[in-house]
Amino acid sequence: MFYVNDTYYSHQDLDEQFKVFDQLDYLKECDRHRIAVCHEDAFILLALYFYIKKKGGSVAPIHAKHPLGAAIRTAEHTKSHYLIHHDIESPIQLKKEGDDHSGSLIQLSSGTTGEPKCIERSWASIDRELENYNVKLSINMVTTSIVACPVNHSYGLISGVLAAMKRGSVPVIITNPNPKYIVKKLKEYPVHILYAAPTLLYTLSRLLPIEERFYAVMTSGTLLPDAWFRLLQKKSQRVLQQYGCSEAGCVSVNANVSEANAIGKVLSHLDVTSGQGKENPEEIVIKIDKQTIQTKDLGYFDEQGTLHFLERIDEMINVAGLNVYPHEVENIIRSYKGIQDTVVFKKRDDYAGERVCALYSSDEEIDPINLRQWCQHNLAPYQVPVEWVRVKKVDRMANGKVSRKKLGGVYA
Structure with a gap:
């Protein structure tokens, strides 16, 4: 079936795990429930996925690093009946009413541009x-x-x-x-x-x-x-x-x-x-x-x-009616020697409507004047960032995304 790191899991391993699930009432009746799963063991997570799908239930996987409080909030956002938080034998019951017969995989959007949305997809x-x-x-x-x-x-x-x-x-x-x-x-x-x-x-x-x-x-x-x-x-x-x-x-x-x-x-x-x-x-x-x-x-x-x-x-930046694509500006900034990472974002501007701003990390300290001159040689004038912020590291999500909208608020 599959490996997790160096360990192989067979169909027999999955069948044995299903027998364990069959002994747990809340899982045995999962065709009526929506179950959120926050578990660090990839085999258990996948076994639950296959088991709940086979039963026609609904499952909402949650990132394993979520502490209990955050996992509960996420599970409640997905309208789950139960939350498994690293222990299949001690689920947290979140609600009793309202059976769920939808049979679906429930996930949250990334939330980079606003509040994460709860998305349901049928099997x-x-x-x-x-x-x-x-x-x-x-x-x-x-x-x-x-x-x-x-x-x-x-x-x-x-x-x-x-x-x-x-x-x-x-x-x-x-x-x-x-x-x-x-x-x-x-x-x-x-x-x-x-x-x-x-x-x-x-x-x-x-x-x-x-x-x-x-x-x-x-x-x-x-x-x-x-x-x-x-x-x-x-x-x-x-x-x-x-x-x-x-x-x-x-x-x-x-x-x-x-x-x-x-x-x-x-x-x-x-x-x-x-x-x-x-x-x-x-x-x-x-x-x-x-x-x-x-x-x-x-x-x-x-x-x-x-x-x-x-x-x-x-995330496009409108500078006096001219569109600026952040990725284009970022590619130019990254080509400057010593730049590790950068994110371009927008802020309100009383005259141009919006202005281009850049967050960057570098091996050594770089004078923003030099970065601005580099951009002036490689970009149109309206694309050149007017504000520069150096940070130790550009914080990104696991998938590489970053919320430009939040940056506009943090560095306002």
Whole structure:
């Protein structure tokens, strides 16, 4: 079935764990309940997922690092009846009334642009996604999925683990965060596809010996900065990228990326509209069955039908009527010698409406005047940040995302 680090779990192991679950009344009756799971053991988390799905119940995975108070708040937000917090035999009952017969996977959106939304997806919709995902992925069963991202999130769970099992492969789930350990596992499986967040891929690319390369890597969650993307291309035989949203799951897959913002061909069970050509970008809108999803992402299709992502619409900066895309400015700042990381965000401006601001970390202290001059040589005047803030480290989520909206408030 699958590995967790160095331990293999078989169908028999899963059946034995199901027998344990059968002895617990709240799980035996999970077809009527919504159960939130916060558990550090990836095998237990996946076993609960398979068990609850088989029973037709609903499960809400929660990140294992959540302390009890935060886990309870998240579970209540998902309207769960029970919370498993690292102990399957001592669940916390959150509510008694209202049976739930929806049979779904419940997840929260990232919350980078506001309050996280509770998203419910039926088991049937996930099965359909898996079928179409593997077609677009074009990876055979001998390629081992190395899943170095949390399996409580759809990227690790659905795209990493379930898609591999669907095509008859045995995924390897990595919960040991040590980059050297991950590199060791990649060497054990030379024909691999590594699922990880952009920040981890960048770290591993720098750690990999000069003469070695990844077989294939998958990135998702946020666009790779140009410098990171070029390094990853150099260190990989094949770079793949996928784009999705909480409501629809994976939307598109690029099976061989040549541009950092090229997010691929749309999965065939979805209908997606956006701009036609780079000069005419529009919001990416997804239609699935009778549901229309306004992503608030700006993008376009090229002549080959490949979808491209430009920016979050609400993160674009309007300087006196001229649009500034933060990713474009960040790529220029990162190209300055000594810059480790940067995030560009907006603040209100009495004259221009909004102004461009930059947060950055660097190896050594860099005079903002030098950074401003560098940007003036490489960007249009309205794109050049007018405010600069140096920090020890740019705080990012596990998937590499950062809330530009919050930064605008923190550094106001």
